[in-house]
Amino acid sequence: MYREIIKAHERIKSFIKNIPLYYSNIFSELKEGDIYLKLENLQRTGSFKIRGALNCMLKNREKCVNGVIAASAGNHAQGVAFGAKLLNIPATIVMPEITPLIKVLNTSKYGAKVVLHGKSYDDAYNKAVELSKKENLFLIHPFEDEDVIAGQGTIGYEILNELSEIDQILVPIGGGGLISGIATYVKHVSPNTKIIGIQADNAAGMYYSHMRKKVVTLSSSATIAEGIAVKRVGDMTFEICESHVDDVITVSDDEIAYAILQLIEQSKLVVEGAGAVGIAAILSNKVNVKNKTTVVIISGGNIDVNLISRIINKGMVTTGRYCQITVNVKDAPGSLSAVTGIIASLQANILDIKHHRFDANLPVNYTKVIFDLETKGFDHIEKIISELNRAGFEARANG
Template sequence: MAAHPPIDRVTLEDVRAAARLLDGVITRTPVQAFRAMSEVAGAPVVLKCENLQRAGSFKIRGAYTRLSRMSDEEKARGVVAASAGNHAQGVALAAQMLGIHAIVYMPVDASVPKLAATRGYGAEVRQVGDSVDEALGAARAEAARSGRTLIHPFDHLDVVTGQGTVALELLEQVPDVGTVVVPLGGGGLVAGIATVLAEAAPHVTVVGVQAETAAAYPASLAAGRPLSGALGATMADGIAIGTPGDVPFEVLQRLGVQVRTVSEEEMSRALLLVAERGKQIVEPSGAAGVAAVLAAEPGSLPGTIVPVLTGGNIDPLLLLRVVQHGLVAAGRYLQLRVCIDDKPGSLAALLDTIAAAGANIVQVEHTRTDTSLTVSQVLVNVQLETKGHEHCTAVVERLRAGGFAVA
């Protein structure tokens, strides 16, 4: 079988051809009205649930499109890829379906579930480096050494074309869509969606969203060329990419795609909201679009807003930490340090006051050895379940009114 003819720039018709290729391979993921978020955004909000896609993310769309268009000779030599997890699983599953041997490089701290799933789809996994960029360097070296084809996670026209099929579904499922908000790492998904909408629905606004500690696109777009940015710590490993891809960057720049950034706190609050009110489990990068909508001025995003939940492959341990972080950010969890007299009844009085304020006590620790204390004082660390920021404030005020020194 001959390779698919190369394309110079992705078009709507290219994406429609990819949709036909993917028919029966991928899941047509559902959309879900999100009333709890609509009230905050001041407009209808509908979630596009790519977290329910095969292999847990949108990545299978681009991976299968890319692999299926390789020549028979290329398929026989095998492929190599690099990823923090979602592209790894997409490539591994696509390669398994097409009978191609795959080697996937993943960072040394890649999540255990993503490693297990990638191996479960039949790929050979090699762990190297602390980031996707380092893993990608190792994958490029392997491709040069072995003759395998490098399946880039975002910087290839076929990958962008496959990812664009998300937008074709969206237009059918949410015909009144006005804004699509998409997590942005290297840019393949945003570029594919923007390409389709620019031709099929040019009135629709596309917003790409990066983690503010790992955001290479804002500076790159300002400079007019892809620049390498510093990768700070972020829970959103799926969009922590140091350098934009040439192919997607050209699309975002040409089409004037907006790019916004969100904080770790905003992503954790978004993940919690999606889990608690939307009943969807997503990874932090998958919640970045929701975080951007929550951070936006109500009414500033036109029409029906569709955040794309890009992936649901989250390590349960990370989920636990993120949910706890989200509870704190939402005022649902409060930790206090209270200095009390070291005498019988003082601790009971403190706990009674907290109970009277309607907070639920999760944990209590007290210490007598802090250097800030006198010999007649005890420092109490207390963790509470609360009902929101106003309740947190009320609890603290109640304690201070009762004569307690709250830090």
Template sequence: MTTTESAELPVTYADIERARERLDDDTVVKKTPVERSSSLDEFVGGEVYLKMEHLQWTGSFKTRGAYNKISQDVEAGVDEFVAASAGNHAQGVALAATKCGADSTIFMPVNAPQAKVDATRGYGATVELVGKDFQETMAHAKSEVEDSDAAFVHAYDDTDIIAGQGTLGAEMYHDCPDVDTVVVPIGGGGLISGVSTAIKHLSPETRVVGVQATGAGTVHESLDKGMPVTLDEVNTIADGIATGGISETTLRIIEQNVDDVVTVTDTEIARAILLLMERAKQVVEGAAAASVAAILSDDLDVTDETVIPLLCGGNLDMTQLRTVLIHALTERRQLMRLRVRIDDRPGVMEDISGTIADQGANIHDVRHERSVEDLDVGEAYLVFNVETSGQEHADAIVEAIRETGYPVEDIARTV
């Protein structure tokens, strides 16, 4: 990967400037804030400025590209649009089409977060739930276009979409001209293609780093092979970047403009979601948290740098939020599931509960397990769900129970 703009690339900064003119309407796209995070400064040893694009009207950056494309197509006489999306592109297309007086039909995977489905309908689109993943959903959408006069709005493999997303890169630079590194999530590559084109034009020395989820990462292999690689299956909590592949167009731009690409695990993403809630008071989806997970990882060093992680979306399904928080708190050992082997007789639960209480921990609930193969007659397991203040507190609780003579294990750490 190199760091100089090439005239051969399919999107130029001039395209982005024209997109900025089309998007000069704050009822469609608003300028989102940048905020310094002193807490993240301490974690990474640099200056961290969060670009809060999750506060955009639709909860993500996607309206930028969608409106840039759809507004031009409507001027050319198109009045119906079709798109495939896991959620954020769906909302962007729906809002853009409605603003332009056009109809839109959005195909979404059957497992798309309900909040995104409801929001897409709320912006005026017809929603069709088909396909177990993005690739299947895309195939259904393209089939629909073949049998109609509608125009297809691709989520990332479209130069007008990329130019629209590039307006965010220009905005990030003007927010913080001295930025050393920008960190951008990658799904299909449209966002980082646009952002990197703007950044490398305005500040060639600024490092552009992409981040993918390990369960959906394809960029490294695509770069190695010189062609887009598509995954048969993706597995990540970050549904906004779970496309399973990039395109030839975005690969060309990434190869030219992006300095590095790192991957982060779902555990790291969950940890970043929780950290942003606690320290920055921001609720973001997994794709957005991936950029913060990247700067916290060992694979990206931003020590003594000014860095902007891009919080690209905030459309986090509330049922998923609960799962993510439980996972992150368990990983920190602020939640434990303790299984204690006991002689099944009166008073034992009270004794162990008292031991836990003496350590200043809160018991959420407790249950008996008697029908377990490894138990002898007259034995049982007590399973406690316990809230702690962290690793040291958790260790102290386990040790206190062991000192009373009861075998105990934290089964949340072994499942």
């Protein structure tokens, strides 16, 4: 497949963005290593998926006469739809009925016919298989396809053409197509470069398959990294990963949320959960990058705007920059002012205040007041609660 990846790059290079590696001064200085980011969130359609989809269609033009079809609720859908538009090929995308409207609209705007079917990706995929046979459409699988894998592998080709001495490359894993392509190329050209796969704790199909030495099917794949929320990796991708990938590790949703927040604040990059797992692994010290040259694949940036504030808030809670505290105070003039005065003196920002006077556990003439605070870390939170209790108020942190 090594040579197929080189051919794939020749096929697709005029259609995709050639985005140079971005050296992250912030993360490099923080972790005392050289950290480069491969920013596929800036790629056309906002993710790497356009690579595999385009290569598959370009190589199989004669099979696409009646059109192409794919099942996806996200980046693969947009990659296939956009690629088909570029090549003037009719496209049908089957998406689960629960797919957010914005993703349906983003796919439709590329001219694809969207079919909503079923409650899950598996339902949508089975429908896509049915329609491909019924209407003689060319089915493009998101990861279990050699041409798709070769297209994704062009990322490895670009990285090594730009930077030859690399200690390790961190790659998100969902179904395994991206890491299979990158690992195949990199291990052929630079066998000493380690390939480390990163998965979400709650969608760690490749991790458990690797541990058990066989493909396993997860009962659930609920994670904020929806781009890699796959219950079952491919048989083909599993075999490639077993041969070419050095390690697979997992990160929690809290660690992913923190990474998203840090990428926004420190690097001014909007990255989806799947694209942030590599940085999450570095920031949580699950991958050693000190005195090493590390490339992190930022696989996509198609984060749902309706979720971004929740993810940022989750990251802020995780780092102690937001907290909610409850204070029981006398329901009398001046009591609330005394509490807010203490909070203000400690330089915490009050975002919201709620009163609950009718709590069965409260003494008569007392009210429960809940404060939403912007804080400076866990030590700051502890100091606020300590000062309030020292002043005679009953205060505690919620959650």
